[in-house]
Amino acid sequence: MFTLKKQAGWMFGVLWGLGVFAVNAFAGGGPIATAPHVPDPVGKRPAKTVAIHFEAKEFTGPIADDVTYDFWSFNGTVPGPIARVRAGDTVEFHLSNHKDNSQPHNIDIHAVNGPGGGAAVNTAKPGEEKVFTWKALAPGLYVYHCAAGAIVDHISNGMYGLILVEPEGGLPKVDREYYVFESEFFAEVNGGKAEFSLQKGLEEHPEYVVFNGRQGALMGDNVLKASVGETVRIFFGNIGPNGISSFHIIGEIFDKVYVEGAIGGTVNRNVQTTVVPSAGAAIVEFKVDVPGAYTLVDHSIFRVAKGAIGQLVVEGEEQPKVFRAGK
Structure with a gap:
């Protein structure tokens, strides 16, 4: 065997070195989980209103053995959590920006039908929280990412993740x-520090x-x-x-x-x-x-x-x- x-x-x-980022700090953050884990399937439940809570968090952590990087993140993990809803759900999305952060942050959710994928109405300064509401219309697996300011900085530094919109009745069981x-x-x-390089990104x-x-x-x-x-x-x-x-x-x-x-x-x-x-x-x-x-x-x-x-x-x-x- x-x-x-x-x-x-x-x-x-x-x-390669071992190690993982901090566990999800939002036990009550809604139907979300930290990689590589996944929230429970939606099953055959009816559509409902779902509240999801994210916090933008800037932190320093390992990117390789003996090398650290200054990450920008959602919920203190890179990638951010995976969220799971179903088509027909109304999603009340809360985005807070930790008071100690240096940058404003927002979130563009590719599953959202609306300006900026929500980013047009949810940019939060450090210490602020923004809330927006949207309806999940189309089943699929979608990327989300920060789209504030110089978007390349926010994406390159770790602000992204996935949201799954299951169809009515859910996905087949596995x-x-x-x-x-x-x-x-x-x-x-x-030495032991990796720093973001715009030039390397352009190249x-x-x-x-x-x-x-x-x-x-x-x-x-x-x-x-x-x-x-x-x-x-x-x-x-x-x-x-x-x-x-x-x-x-x-x-x-x-x-x-x-x-x-x-x-x-x-x-x-x-x-x-x-x-x-x-x-x-x-x-x-x-x-x-x-x-x-x-x-x-x-x-x-x-x-x-x-x-x-x-x-x-x-x-x-x-x-x-x-x-x-x-x-």
Whole structure:
């Protein structure tokens, strides 16, 4: 039997550091969860009014082993939380800006039908809270991001995440769901400090390309987990800000891909790699047939060396009829 303790993994010769950001500070923040976790499915509940609370928070945290970065975030995590509602819900969205922040912040939610995706009415100065209300009209997986001031600064420094709008009746049931988000960081590194570089952004030369906010966020003690025979759904986002992602899991085939996160649109089947544009998303589903360690990558493969790597560890009995060494 393959178990997590036995897995050695292979990492293209690169060993990444471990660590995760702070847990979600808003236990009562609504139907939200911190990556790689996902809120509970909406099921068959009727549409209702849902309150969601976000706080813009600037903080310093690790981006790589022995290297820190000054992040701008929602709820103190990069990426920000994933929120989950259903089509027909009325969403009362609260955005507060921590009093110690240096910048005004807002939020542009791609699921919103309205000026600026809400950003036109929710810019908050440090110490302020803004509230706006919107109706979720179209099911799908959507990106949100800050759009205040110099937008490139706010996006590049970590202010983004996903919101899922489920269809009436919910999505089909699966065994496990995870939230994975890819992002580039344009930085100059001096000793143990990485600092945002506008010039690197203009030249499209990221220092880091990572899953879930830092190198090693989905490695070591933080790998995703599943058991043989289970169906896994990954809500995958890509902010860019510049790069298109080629999301792939080595040793797996996506049984379903909801293209560009659209629910009710094209669902591709038996997909090896799916392309996710900047500020875009995709939903992938697959059954895990064989135990082992499966590597998540952006198959623009040099990005692995910059941090775009993670692992899914599958435990359970060997399946020699599906896969084995030798004859």
